[in-house]
Amino acid sequence: MTTIAVIGLGYVGLPLALELAKHFRVFGFDINADRVALMQQGIDPTRELAPGAFHNVDIHFTADAADLQQAHFFIVAVPTPVDEHNVPDLIPVQRASETIGKVLKQGDYVVFESTVYPGCTEEDCVPIIEKFSGLNMVTYYKIGYSPERINPGDKEHTITTITKVVSGCDDESLELIAKVYELVVKAGVHKASSIKVAEAAKIIENTQRDLNIALMNELAVICDRLGVRTRDVLD
Secondary structure: OOOOEEEOOOOOOHHHHHHHEEEEEEEEEOHHHHOOOHHHOOOOOOOOOOHHHHOOOOEEEEHHHHHHHHEEEEOOOOOEEEOOOOOOHHHHHHHHHHHHHEEEEEEOOEEEOOOOOHHHHHHHHHHHHHHHHOOEEEEOOOEOOOOOOOOOOOOOOOOOOOOEOOOOOOOHHHHHHHHHOOOOOOOOEEEEOHHHHHHHHHHHHHHHHHOOOOHHHHHHHEEEEHHOOHHHHHH
């Protein structure tokens, strides 16, 4: 059975790790030892999950990177915040790549879920992984990208009910990565034609959401000035 490591246990990584742990042996890794201690007690620091989510799963929560040597399939779900100039902060993704590079073995898989710009996985993350592992992509290990689609606070549209976009560095990796996610995503997966396509899809999804929110906020202001309820207009 494949052992999976999920790197980053926030509102994206934790529910994914718990779902995967129903089918695989999973190591949930986070650099925040205090958060890990809570999860070891069956407590979700984000308060998104019910205590029952921690039951009947094969998962080991850890802040010790050495534990990751036991994994063969790595999923990166660390945040990619922006600074005051709206420039992406890639440090968490870069550090995750370094951590994986130090424990990567021949035949392993690495899948990134963090929101990044098209090209980041192959042009920024892969060189770091290869620097610390000494292994070449495709020849010795495979890589993929599957953007997270978690909507915090939404109890209806969860990781299992939203179609998962998956991609790989070659046909073989695409098929294996898809099979892993198909086990936990009841809505199914969509196989993107390339890693860059999957990365671009995430950017467009975020852009569409932000534009819709901005538009509705402006319409709400207009409705207020007209003396009508926005809810009535939408209904």
